Amino acid sequence: MLGEAIYNMGGFYYEYNTIKLFLAKSIWGQTWFKFALRSGIATFIIIPLCLIKDISSLRVVSLLGVFTMFYIIILIIIQSPFYINYYWENVYVNDDPNTHLKLFDFSSSFDKNLFFFQGTATLFYSFTCHLGAFPIFNSLKQNVMKRIQKVIVRTLFFDCFIFLIISVFGYLTWPIKTPSLILERDNIFGGADIYMSIGRLTLMIIILAKLPNNYNSFRISILELICGDSKLTNKR
């Protein structure tokens, strides 16, 4: 399918970019190797995962993604005392309100920029899992409301916990000129921050784990649209 090809192209394209930057001056930077790497990742990782018919088979990949997210969370928490000290000693100026923490500022959320709505839109995007929820509900054993509700409630608690930790610690560690992705904050330790580099790599693993989950529901919709039948089969 064309969509599948586009999807998987998108999947390994970002791998290419990050790895290119990571190891630009070695064999990894050569064109033939990049092509082989991209093709290899697409052929042996992304396409097989995307072709899985039963979404419950992706539970191990999802677990890997969740663990890698925990790595990022733990890293942010461990590094936070150093970053908070750095802020109070080097960034904070008592007379300059632009360098102060914004603990509760109602006016800045609803000024002409309407940051509250922008931030809430980002949050809605972060929480969005409705599209993939249907195949998950379908693959759930004894998928009656009681168990579906358990999945929903526990998922949202899990999400809220992760989001709160990342938001609070991420903001407190770099409150002024906060980067779009918290992994891109400046390194205060000097030299290379290898742990954060691993964290950036784990972001790619998380996205890799997300791709097949999103793709499953996408494939069902496309089959429904084109064939009028969304049953996943090898015979079509």
Place this chain on the structure above:
Amino acid sequence: MNSKIEVNTNALMFSFKTDEEVEQFFEDEDLNIKQNEGENLEPGNRLIDNLRDKDFMNPEKSLSMRLFGKIEAGSLRGSIFNMVILSLGSGCLSLPKSMSEMSLGMGIISIILTASVTYWTLYILGRTCDKYRVFNYSKLTRLLLGNGFGVALDIIIFIYIYGIIVMYQVVGKNVKF
């Protein structure tokens, strides 16, 4: 025992049907299944009702087994991890930026507000799935709102996934090692 009512997957089947016709369809489906497996059913119950509140959790399983045991296909934990990974990603890593714009307190209020709305929307979806025993977004939309909305939804899903692909590429390009 088949726990699901298999719905005919013809895309036009439910288009522009009245509520009474839809209810009649499902009553007929129930009747067919009861006739096939009538001896296993209590009188007056739908097939799926017999599954409710029975054997949700094996009481003989210890707490450690429930928490750290093997994750089986279709299990509660496996489904939760699949749902969680759908929400995680670059979106949540950009939340500190939103906090710096909104302020910390307003950000936390926003998280709670958004989580509540997400719960409500997922609850509605789950309840509708459970009521009609249709676990497909397109089919459910076609069933309840007609074929036009179903096609519109499929197109929206296509655009949404395309947007995700583009977003992943932007994130991948911007992350510097």
